[in-house]
Amino acid sequence: MAEFLLPAQKPLITGNKTPADVTRDICHALEGRPTPLWWGGFLVALALLLLGALAVSYEVATGIGTWGVNRTVGWAVGITSFVFWIGIGHAGTLISAILFLLRQRWRTSVNRSAEAMTIFAVMCAGIFPVIHLGRPWMAYWLFPYPNTRGPLWVNFRSPLVWDAFAVGTYFTISLVFWYLGLIPDLATVRDRLRGGFRHRLASVMSLGWNGSFRTWHRYESVYLMLAGLATPLVLSVHTIVSWDFATGVIPGWHATIFPPYFVAGAIFSGVAMVLTLVLVARKTMRLENYITLRHIDVMCKLLLLTSGIVAIAYATEFFTALYSTNPYEEFAFMNRAFGPFGWAYGIMVGCNVLTPQLLWFRKVRSNLWLVFPVSILVNVGMWFERFVIIVTSLHRDFLPSSWTSYRPTPIEIAMLLGSFGLFFTLFLLFCRFLPVIAMAEVKGVLHVGHQAQVPGSERHPAQRPLEQLQTAAVRTGEGGLA
Amino acid sequence: MSRRVVVGVFDDEANLLGVTQEARAEGLKILDVYTPYAVHGLDAAMGLRASRLPWVCFLAAITGAALKLWFEFWTTMVDWPLNIGGKPWNSLPAFVPVTFEVMVLSAGLTTVFTFLVLARLRPGKRPAMLFPGVTDDRFVLMLEESDAQFDLVRVRRLFEKFGVVAVEERIEEAGCPGEL
Numbered sequence: 001m002a003e004f005l006l007p008a009q010k011p012l013i014t015g016n017k018t019p020a021d022v023t024r025d026i027c028h029a030l031e032g033r034p035t036p037l038w039w040g041g042f043l044v045a046l047a048l049l050l051l052g053a054l055a056v057s058y059e060v061a062t063g064i065g066t067w068g069v070n071r072t073v074g075w076a077v078g079i080t081s082f083v084f085w086i087g088i089g090h091a092g093t094l095i096s097a098i099l100f101l102l103r104q105r106w107r108t109s110v111n112r113s114a115e116a117m118t119i120f121a122v123m124c125a126g127i128f129p130v131i132h133l134g135r136p137w138m139a140y141w142l143f144p145y146p147n148t149r150g151p152l153w154v155n156f157r158s159p160l161v162w163d164a165f166a167v168g169t170y171f172t173i174s175l176v177f178w179y180l181g182l183i184p185d186l187a188t189v190r191d192r193l194r195g196g197f198r199h200r201l202a203s204v205m206s207l208g209w210n211g212s213f214r215t216w217h218r219y220e221s222v223y224l225m226l227a228g229l230a231t232p233l234v235l236s237v238h239t240i241v242s243w244d245f246a247t248g249v250i251p252g253w254h255a256t257i258f259p260p261y262f263v264a265g266a267i268f269s270g271v272a273m274v275l276t277l278v279l280v281a282r283k284t285m286r287l288e289n290y291i292t293l294r295h296i297d298v299m300c301k302l303l304l305l306t307s308g309i310v311a312i313a314y315a316t317e318f319f320t321a322l323y324s325t326n327p328y329e330e331f332a333f334m335n336r337a338f339g340p341f342g343w344a345y346g347i348m349v350g351c352n353v354l355t356p357q358l359l360w361f362r363k364v365r366s367n368l369w370l371v372f373p374v375s376i377l378v379n380v381g382m383w384f385e386r387f388v389i390i391v392t393s394l395h396r397d398f399l400p401s402s403w404t405s406y407r408p409t410p411i412e413i414a415m416l417l418g419s420f421g422l423f424f425t426l427f428l429l430f431c432r433f434l435p436v437i438a439m440a441e442v443k444g445v446l447h448v449g450h451q452a453q454v455p456g457s458e459r460h461p462a463q464r465p466l467e468q469l470q471t472a473a474v475r476t477g478e479g480g481l482a
Numbered sequence: 483m484s485r486r487v488v489v490g491v492f493d494d495e496a497n498l499l500g501v502t503q504e505a506r507a508e509g510l511k512i513l514d515v516y517t518p519y520a521v522h523g524l525d526a527a528m529g530l531r532a533s534r535l536p537w538v539c540f541l542a543a544i545t546g547a548a549l550k551l552w553f554e555f556w557t558t559m560v561d562w563p564l565n566i567g568g569k570p571w572n573s574l575p576a577f578v579p580v581t582f583e584v585m586v587l588s589a590g591l592t593t594v595f596t597f598l599v600l601a602r603l604r605p606g607k608r609p610a611m612l613f614p615g616v617t618d619d620r621f622v623l624m625l626e627e628s629d630a631q632f633d634l635v636r637v638r639r640l641f642e643k644f645g646v647v648a649v650e651e652r653i654e655e656a657g658c659p660g661e662l
Contacts, residue, residue, distance in 0.1 A: 019518055019619035144557060153557035155566055157576040165583040173590045180594060184519070187609065188617040207598065208607025211616040213515040215601040217525050221533035222597045226590055229539075233586045240579055443519040443619075447495075 012106055012448045015289035019443045022290075026185075026435045026442075027192050029285050034432060037284055045424035052418010055411045056131055064134050066411045073394045073406040078132045080386040081416050084269070085125035085423075086167065086241055087262075087382065089174070090234050091270020092118025096177060097230035100223075105448060106298055108441040109290045112185075113281060114274050115178040116434075120426040121273075122171045124419040129163075131415070159243040166240040173233055177226045180219075183209050184440040198433060238266045245389065251332035252393030255320065261313035268306035268352070269382035275299050275375035277427065279368055281436060290437050293366055300365040303378065307356035310385075314353065328398065336392040340405060344388050351381020484653050486627040487513060488634065490641040491613055491620055491648040495521050498621040501644040502527040505625060510637065516612050516622040535600075539593040546588025550581045620647075627651075 017025070034042075059066045069076050092114040099107040130136045142164040144154045154161045186206035193199040209215070242262035245253040255261075275296070282291040321333040337345045355377045358364045365371065396403045430436070492498045498515065502524060505512060512528055554577040558564070563571055598604065613622045625637065634651070641649055 023518075023618045144553070150562050153562060155564070156554045156558060156580055157566060157569055157573050159579075162579040162583075165580045169583040169587045172587060176590060176594050183603070184617070188518070190609075191611070191614065191617045204606045206609070207603035207605055208609045209603060209617070210609040210611050211516040211518060211622075212601075213517055213521070213524055213528065214530070215603070216517060216520045217530050218533045218535060218597055218601055220520050221535050222593055225536060225539045225593055229586050229590050233583075236579065236582055236586075243579075440519040444522070 010294065010448075012109070012292070012294070012445050013290055013442060014292050017289060017446055019446065022437075022439050022443050022446070023188055023192065025287070025290070026437050026439050027189060029431065029436065030189065030198055030433065031193070035284065038428060038432070041424065042428045045421050045428060048417050048421025049425050050418075050421070051414050052416075052421050055414035055418060056127070059131060059411055059415070060136060064132070066409060068407050068409045068412060070404055070406070072397060072402050072404045073391055075132075075390050075394065076406055077387070077408045077412040077416055078128045080383065080390055081419055082125050082128035082132075083241055083262075083386040083390075084383045085121045085128070085419065086238065087266035087269045087386075088273045088379075089118040089121035089125065089170070089270065090238060090263070090266035091272075091274050092116075092121070093170075093174060093230050093234040094267050094270065095274065096181070097227040097234065100227045101231060104298075105445050106295055108438055108445050109292075109295055110274060110278055110299075111441070112178075112181065112434075112438040113277060113430075113436050115174065115181065116427065116430045116436075117270075117273060117277060118174045119171070119178060120423050120430075121270075122167065122174065123426070124423050126167060126171065127419065127422075128415075159240065159247050162240045163244055166237045170233060170237045173226070173230055177230055179205075180223060180226065181438055181441075182434065183207055184211075184219075185435045185438060187211070188439055189435060201433065235263055238263045245393075250393050250397065251321075251326070251328040252336060252389065255317060257313060257316055257320065261310075261317070264306055264309040264313060265382060265385060268303065268310050269379060271299055271303050271306060272375045272378035272382070275303065275371060276379065279372050279375070281431065285431065285436065287437065290442060296368065296371060297362075297365050300359045300371060303375070304356055304359045307352060307359075307378075311353040314349065331396075332393055335396050336388060339392065339396065341388065341392045341395070344384050345392070348381050348384045348388050351377045352385060355381070487652050487654050488625045488627060488637055489612065489650045489652060490623045490625075490637075490646045491615075491650075492623065492644060493620065493647050494645070495621065497644040498623065499523055499527050501623060501641060501646075504640060504643075505623065505637075508640070510632075511626040511628045513624045513626050515624070516616040516620075518617055518619055518621070521621075535593060535597060538596045539589050542592035543585045543589035546592075547581050547585035550584035551577060554580065 013022075015021075067076070067078070069078075095107050095114040096111045096118075100111075130139045133139060142154065142161065145151075183206055186202045187209035190199060190202035190206050193202065239259040239262065242258035246255060246258040248254060278291050278299075279296070282288055318333050318337075321329040324330070336342075355374055358370065358374060364374075391406050395406055490501065492501065495517075498517070498521065502512065502515060506527065506529055515524060515528060517524065555572070558573070559571045569576075612624060613620060616622055623641075627634075638646075638649055
C-alpha cells in the first residue's frame with residue numbers, strides 16, 4: 001500500500017550514484033575499446049546495410065519491375081516498411097516529449113537512446129517512399145519550388161504532399177530536440193576526455209557550453225517549448241500517414257478510425273523497439289543501475305496499454321465493416337481474416353493482441369528473458385499489421401477480374417533487411433560516440449527515493465520547502481510528484 | 483572593463499540552493515551560477531525572470547503558419563489554378579495539415595536558433611570555463627565585489643556555512659563568464 005501511495009519515493013537510479021559516478025559510468029562506454037560483442041553486431045549490421053544498398057542500387061538502375069508489386073497490388077513491402085519505421089520512431093518522441101510534459105521522471109534514463117532511435121527510424125522510413133518513386137532523383141518534385149514548367153506547384157490537397165511535409169518536419173524537429181539535449185552532455189565529454197576524435201567532436205558540437213545557469217534557465221524554457229511542439233507533431237505525423245490510406249476509396253482503408261488506430265499502433269511498436277534496444281544496451285554496456293527493472297516494468301505496462309488500444313481498434317474495424325452492411329467493406333474484412341493472407345492476419349493478432357497479455361503478470365515483467373522475446377514479437381506483429389492493411393485491402397478489389405496475389409521478390413526482402421542494417425549500424429555507432437544516457441538529466445533525478453546521503457549536506461532538495469520546488473515545477477514542467 | 487569576483491565551489495545541490503538564497507537575501511550581487519544540470523528552484527533562488535523565449539516561439543509559429551497558408555492559397559487559386567477532381571479552389575480543410583507542419587517547423591527552428599544566439603553558443607566556440615568540473619559534479623557561485631561595502635570575510639563565513647569546497651578571488655575581463 002505504501003508503495004501505491006508513494007511511487008515517487010522509490011529510487012529511479014539504483015546503486016547510490018553521485019553525479020561524478022554518473023559522468024564516469026556513462027563516459028566509460030565512450031573511452032574503452034569496443035567489446036567483441038559490439039564488433040560482432042556492427043559487422044552483421046554493416047553486412048545487412050551493404051546488402052540493402054546493393055538491392056536498392058539494382059532496383060534504381062533497373063526499375064520497380066524488380067519488385068513483386070503489380071497492377072492490383074501497387075503498394076506492398078516498400079510502403080509497409082515505411083509505415084513500420086515511422087511508427088517505430090514515434091515511441092522516441094513519446095518518451096522524450098509526451099512523458100516530459102506528463103512529468104514522468106523515469107524517462108531520463110531512456111530518452112537519449114529513444115530519441116536516437118526515432119532519428120534513425122525516420123531515416124530508414126524516408127528511404128522507402130523515395131525509392132518507390134521509381135525515379136528517386138526527382139524526389140524534390142514533392143516540394144513546391146519555383147520551376148520552369150509554369151511554375152507548376154504541388155497539389156496541396158494531396159495526402160502524399162502532406163506526408164512529405166510531415167515526415168520532413170518530424171525528422172528536423174526530432175534531430176534538433178535530440179541535439180539540444182546532447183549539448184550539456186557533449187560539454188561533459190569535452191571536459192573529461194583529453195584529445196582524440198571524440199574530444200574534438202565534442203568540442204565543436206558542445207557549442208562552448210559552460211554550465212552557466214542563466215543559459216540553463218533559457219535552455220529549460222526552450223526544451224519545454226520543443227516538447228510542447230513535438231507532442232502534437234508526433235500525433236500529426238502518423239495521422240497524416242494514415243490519411244495516405246484513409247482518403248482512398250479502397251474498402252479496408254477508407255475508415256475514420258485510421259488516425260487514432262495508426263497513432264496507437266505506432267507508439268505500441270515503438271515502445272517494443274525501445275524495450276528491445278534498452279534491454280540489449282543495459283546488459284552489454286553495464287547500465288543496470290540506470291535502466292533498472294522499474295524502467296522495464298513501466299515500459300511493459302505502456303506496451304500492454306497500447307496493445308489494448310490496438311486490439312480495440314482491430315475489433316472496431318471489423319464491427320464497423322459488418323455493421324455498415326456495405327458488401328465491399330464486409331468482404332474486405334472477411335477476406336483479410338480468412339482469405340489467402342489469413343496467416344498474416346493470424347501473426348498480427350497473435351503478436352499484437354495475445355502475446356502482450358503475458359505482461360499482466362509481474363513475474364513476466366520482471367523476467368527479462370520473457371520481456372525480450374515479447375518485444376521482438378510485437379515488432380514482428382506490427383510489421384505484419386501494416387502488411388495486412390496494405391496488401392489484403394488491395395489484392396482483391398472491386399473487380400474480380402483484376403484480383404491477384406502478391407509475393408515479395410528477394411530484392412524487396414533485401415531492402416527490408418537493409419533498412420534494419422542501416423538502423424542498427426547507426427545505433428551501434430551512436431553507442432560508441434555519444435553518451436547513451438542523458439547525464440545532465442539523470443543527475444537531476446539521483447535524489448529521487450533517496451534520503452540525504454551526500455556527506456556535508458544538511459538538507460536535501462526532497463525535504464526543502466514545497467513552494468520553492470513548486471516554482472521550479474511550474475517553470476520546467478517537470479518535478480512535482482512525478 | 484575588468485571587475486573583481488569571488489567564486490565559491492560547492493559539491494552539492496542543496497548547499498548551492500541554500501547559499502544562493504542567503505547571498506541574495508544579504509544583497510550580494512550574484513553574477514551567475516554554474517551547475518552540471520538544471521537545478522530545480524535555482525532560478526527562484528537567483529531571482530531570474532521567466533524567459534521571454536515563449537514569445538519568440540509564439541510569433542514564429544503565427545508567422546510561419548500565416549505565410550504557408552497564404553502560399554497555399556496563392557499557388558492553388560492565383561498563380562496557376564488547376565481543377566483537380568472538381569475540388570473547390572478554396573480547399574481550406576485540405577490546407578490545414580501542411581500549414582500545421584510548417585508552423586511547428588518554423589516555431590521550433592526559430593526558438594532554438596534564437597536561444598543559441600542569446601546564449602552565445604556556436605559551433606567550435608572555446609568555452610569560458612569558470613571552474614573545471616562544473617560539467618561533472620561541481621556547483622559554482624560567482625559573486626561580484628561590487629563596492630567598498632563588500633566584506634570578503636563575511637562572504638567567506640557564509641560560504642563555509644554551506645560547506646564550501648574552495649573559495650577564489652579573481653579579476654574578470656569583459657566577455658568572460660558572468661557577462662551573459
